Amino acid sequence: MPTLRGRHAVSLLGVGLLAAAALHHLDEVERVRTATGPLLAFALDGGVAVGLIAAGRRIADRGLSPTEEWRVARWTGFGTAFTVAAFSATVGVRVLEGRPLVEPVFPMLVAAGVGGLGGAVAGYYAVRQAADARRARDAVRTVSLVNHLLRHDLRNDLSTIHGYADLLAADDGSDHAAVVASKADEGLERIEAASAVADALLGDADRGRTDLVATVRNVLSGVDGDRSVTVETDLPETAPVAANDGVRAIVHNLVENAAEHGGPDVTVRVAVRLTDDGVALVVADDGPGLPPAARDRLSAPDERRDEAAVGSGEGVLGDSPDGTVSGLDLVAALTEAYDGSLDVGESEHGGARFAVTLPHAPVESAGSDT
Template identity: 30%
Template sequence: MKPLRLAATGSLSLTGVVLLVPILAHLLSGPPPLGIVLGVAGVLVSLGLVAVGAVVYRLDVSQTNAVRIAGWNFLGIVVLGAVFTLVFTYRPVEDAGFLFSVALSAGAVAHVIIGVYDVRRIRAEELATERERLAVLNTLVRHNLRHEAQRLLFAVERIRQSNPETAAEVEAVADDLTEINENVRAVEEAFDTDVTEVDVAATCRRVVADAEEAYGLDVALAAPESAPVRASEYLRDAIDELVENAAEHAGEDPTVEIDVERDGRSVAVTVADDGPGIPESERELVAGERDITQLEHGSGLGLWLVRWIVEEYGGRVEFDESDLGGAAVTLTLPRA
């Protein structure tokens, strides 16, 4: 719990509670019909302020931005409070406290809305800056990875005859670097691709055909004739990655199954194998249940690639144990 965030959002709810008291007192005094209408409106607005505090606390904004929203609320109270104090001092009216509270509650809500839009504007600018930095970083990282992989491959040719075992190890490292480079490229390009309609059943059939050719892997596929989802061409990269993981980690003769099931509003694609499974620590990292540290950072970009691509389409990724004894990864995607 962050005390500053709690204090900022709590001030929004407290504003609603404080303004609610005189409004309820006026309603209980038996006002005329118009007073009842104003009172009910004031009660609803004040209760809205009370609820807004809880909503903003759970909102995906930083602590600083939560304080910013509370600041807009405070500004609205101060400015409107000063204006109405001067007005009612200049010309006293009956039930000034009631009218004062109704006006302040409406003004506070308006300023909270302004604060939320202000925070969204700031966040949009921050995201634009972050995306620009990441684009530059991705370009540099991909260039360096590709360059270093090429250097290693040249080194392999020089030592292959004299030391074949070392050459094989170096070549494997170069292949890993090349794969990381391709995964970084796929992630970057997936975020810049428009989401359209993709037949995931047809995509899985192509993945199965490629797996048989590339790895000699016999993948069992259970899928309907067609299963359109909201995705892009990079959905295939995510499914390819899961099948490749199974081929690499499930032993000499792995068993891999892909199951495609249509539900009411979604389509689930499950890739299961009989390998050693995905370590719990890595599943928790990719699922966001554990923070990345210098000691705990996962074994590569593969599962992150899967998660980021699927989430870009509004889907989700779930990890489980398969009936085959290995891992089962399910991609749930919105139906098109």
Template identity: 30%
Template structure:
């Protein structure tokens, strides 16, 4: 728990509670119809402020931005408070405390809304800066990955005849680096493209044919003639990644199943295998149930790539168990 964040958001709720007291007190005196209407509005707005405190506490904003929202609320109370005090001093009115509380509650809500939009503006600017930095970092990483993979492949040829086992290990590392580079490329391209209408069924058929030729395995395919969804070409990278994982972690003679079906407003793609399943520790990292640390970071980008690409197309990924006891990963995308 962060005390400063709690204090900032609690001040929002406290504002609503304090303003609620004179409004309720006035309602208990039995005011005329217009007074009742104003009182009810004041009660609803004040209760809204009480609730806003809890909402902002759970809002995905930094502690500094939570304080900023509370600051806008305080500014609204001070400015409007001074204005109304001067007005009522200049020309006293009946039930000034009640009117003061109703006006302040409305003003406080308005300033909280201004504060939220201010925070969103700041966050948008921060995200734009972060994205620019990540783009530069991504370019450098991809260049270095490709360069180092090429260096390793050149080294392989020097030792292939004298030490074939070592050459095989080096070649495997180079291939892993190349694959990682392609995964980073696929994620970057998914982030930079808008979803369009794609035929998921055609993608699944192409992925199945590619897997049969590349791995010489049995691939079961169950897809309709067409299955249009809102996605992009990078969806094929996600499907291929799932198939590759299924082959790599499947049984001794792996069997891979690719299925697609139209289910209401979504198109579901499921890739299943007959292996031991995805390790629980890996799943917890990819699904966000456990934080990544230096000691716990997963075995690669594969499942992350699948998740990021799917979510970029406003889809979702679910993990389950196949009928053969292995893993079954389902991508749910919006139907076109």
């Protein structure tokens, strides 16, 4: 025996309303001795009932689970009951007022059908929205799980490589083992940095006390060897912000963008300023500047920036061929994750200027200022 599902309940409601409409209008034909009016009325209330039957068929085609189908059916029943109750209330008021009632069955059948059809549509979209939200939560959990698994497994593997490199260096004294150990250390640092970025974007970050000045100095130490780039700094002794190690990606991408796309012999000016609103990281250069389209996009609110990415065929963090917008979009996403603000403009030397303001670290917060 087939199991009754929600789609069957919706269709059965339509069949019941269609049968009630047919019986009512057949009786009207006999009473008024004409078929024109009753047929027109049947086309209206019967048509709505047929719409409910079709809605049941459409639900069957959508591949919903039994639970989801019954949720749509409950919405349908609620819509029908609500409209019938509302119509009945108006009829009751007219009765209390002593007014004559002129054929209330027909408008009640129309109201019941329209309410049921509206409930079915609302129920379907409610189910679909819940399914989309559930898939989004599952995706976030999956990414978070993969992030932690990769962090754990790769860290263990690189630590093992580093250990064997130390043994090789002790045995033959060559520089090759030292290079392997150095690369293993770099890999470990990259894993920690990538994990911090992922935690921040997924909302899993434990935002403690991170010294922005120490991070800037660490990033700039890797730029000093590039003779085509001149770096000028204006840094206080310390500037703790409420963030995690992912803030390094903000500094790295801004400095890398200026160094790589500022042209030959570019000068990059990096400053950290303490303000009442937070800690401001300002990176400016004297290169050609940022394209207007990219500037407008990065300056847009988070929702509009995501819409622009989707409309242009890019991901939320962008995926331009040269990686320029992708890195800057990561800056924008991380700044948003840290409850900060990003200001994009033109530097006084004609190049690009980025100002990222991050919240002060609470005095009692845990973390490192080094």
